[in-house]
Amino acid sequence: MKIYPQQIICKHCDSLYTRQSVRPGEAAHCPRCRAVLYRGSWLSLEQWFALTLTAALFFIIANVFPVLQIGFHGQSQAATLWQTAMALAHSYASPLAIPVALLIIVCPCLQILLLGWVLFHACRKKTAPGFASAMRLLAGLAPWSMAEVALLSILIAAIKLSGLVEITTGPGTWALLGLCLLLPVINHQDFQPLWTLKTLRGPRE
Numbered sequence: 001m002k003i004y005p006q007q008i009i010c011k012h013c014d015s016l017y018t019r020q021s022v023r024p025g026e027a028a029h030c031p032r033c034r035a036v037l038y039r040g041s042w043l044s045l046e047q048w049f050a051l052t053l054t055a056a057l058f059f060i061i062a063n064v065f066p067v068l069q070i071g072f073h074g075q076s077q078a079a080t081l082w083q084t085a086m087a088l089a090h091s092y093a094s095p096l097a098i099p100v101a102l103l104i105i106v107c108p109c110l111q112i113l114l115l116g117w118v119l120f121h122a123c124r125k126k127t128a129p130g131f132a133s134a135m136r137l138l139a140g141l142a143p144w145s146m147a148e149v150a151l152l153s154i155l156i157a158a159i160k161l162s163g164l165v166e167i168t169t170g171p172g173t174w175a176l177l178g179l180c181l182l183l184p185v186i187n188h189q190d191f192q193p194l195w196t197l198k199t200l201r202g203p204r205e
């Protein structure tokens with residue numbers, strides 16, 4: 001597969017451009033439709049990888065420790081992120097259980113794993129095995145990762161139920177908050193340096 005990392009296509013009007021370097025925080029715009037083509041990254045590959053590892057840690061904590069604990073008449077029930085998704089399977093909204101689990105757990109998990117895999121090798125100046133497939137999957141997953149929807153749902157439920165039962169946040173809540181803040185950062189970096197690295201290292205697939 002021939003790769004042209006210096007070429008970029010505007011997603012809005014399909015115009016083709018040659019990339020120019022931009023400073024961190026600055027954006028390159030499509031001259032034709034003014035859409036943002038790409039932004040200069042503040043992060044080095046090592047910093048990007050470190051944030052991805054932190055997101056992985058947050059993801060594990062949100063799935064091991066309770067994101068919400070409900071107390072009522074001396075009894076309490078705690079649920080992790082995974083358990084909140086599975087609780088749907090036993091409710092009247094059971095058809096939603098699988099899509100919800102995909103959107104708030106499986107997709108973010110895959111994103112973190114794939115990005116971690118690619119960046120781990122990139123930090124060592126190597127191309128990850130299955131690089132192109134991983135990058136294509138990452139691009140496909142981007143619109144379907146909705147961990148923030150889980151956080152929003154949990155916050156709304158906590159506010160609505162706070163007058164009726166005792167609501168306690170757990171370590172998972174803060175981990176989920178951290179995950180929701182980190183996922184957009186690690187997923188919206190400029191991927192061009194990774195493709196450039198692949199072309200420099202030569203095709204492996």
Ligand SMILES: [Zn+2]
Pocket residue numbers: 010011012013014015030031032033034035
């Ligand atoms: Zn355009």
